[in-house]
Amino acid sequence: MRYLTIALSKGRLTELSIDLLENAGVDCTELKEKSRKLILTDEKNKIRFFLAKPADVPTYVEYGAADIGIVGKDTLLEEGRDLYEVLNLKFAACKMCVAGPRELEGKMDSMTITRVATKYPEIAKEYFRYKRRESVEIIKLSGSIELAPLVGLSEVIVDLVETGKTLKENGLVVLDTIADISARLIVNRVSMKMESQRINHLILKLREQIE
Ligand code: PRP
Numbered sequence: 001m002r003y004l005t006i007a008l009s010k011g012r013l014t015e016l017s018i019d020l021l022e023n024a025g026v027d028c029t030e031l032k033e034k035s036r037k038l039i040l041t042d043e044k045n046k047i048r049f050f051l052a053k054p055a056d057v058p059t060y061v062e063y064g065a066a067d068i069g070i071v072g073k074d075t076l077l078e079e080g081r082d083l084y085e086v087l088n089l090k091f092a093a094c095k096m097c098v099a100g101p102r103e104l105e106g107k108m109d110s111m112t113i114t115r116v117a118t119k120y121p122e123i124a125k126e127y128f129r130y131k132r133r134e135s136v137e138i139i140k141l142s143g144s145i146e147l148a149p150l151v152g153l154s155e156v157i158v159d160l161v162e163t164g165k166t167l168k169e170n171g172l173v174v175l176d177t178i179a180d181i182s183a184r185l186i187v188n189r190v191s192m193k194m195e196s197q198r199i200n201h202l203i204l205k206l207r208e209q210i211e
Pocket of ligand 1: 143144145146159160162163164166167
């Protein structure tokens with residue numbers, strides 16, 4: 001039997017992904033050991049894992065270098081990869097929002113926005129250019145997106161809002177919600193056919209944990 005390969009997202013999804021897999025009967029002992037090994041295995045279930053930057057997880061899955069992946073819906077929307085999204089894992093729930101200074105509340109439709117700062121240029125482009133038909137300049141930042149409207153880099157931002165604390169502490173508000181975000185289970189299209197029995201079994205076990 002060949003190994004099933006699972007790509008996990010490094011960062012805030014890691015621990016929650018491991019907990020979920022463990023509760024679904026996957027042996028995560030080696031995965032939980034803090035080592036520098038890049039590929040970890042569950043010999044009993046013939047599963048191997050690796051951790052990757054979230055944005056790279058859909059890439060590994062699309063190319064079949066991983067059969068399965070766990071990644072945020074934000075990354076899936078941004079990367080637009082060709083794969084199956086098979087299960088909403090429900091954890092790490094937040095919203096992708098347009099946010100800006102309180103003065104702009106209720107004025108999104110009447111004002112002209114010229115610049116939007118974000119870590120998610122594709123999501124911002126889709127929303128502003130195609131949904132709202134506005135020709136805005138999208139400025140890509142790597143983090144602390146909330147800074148942009150505070151220092152005059154952009155009028156608004158597109159970013160994740162979880163508790164809303166970061167916005168509130170900086171005098172910003174949600175102007176519109178673009179999408180509900182949470183962790184998702186993704187599967188390579190060929191693996192879904194070739195390994196359907198094992199993958200469906202895992203999906204079933206994971207679904208039991210969520211419901
Ligand atoms: C995320 C996101 C917001 C913040 C939202 O940033 O980009 O800044 O969390 O959370 P809240 O609504 O609970 O305040 P992250 O901590 O990942 O860091 P980053 O700003 O460097 O992306």
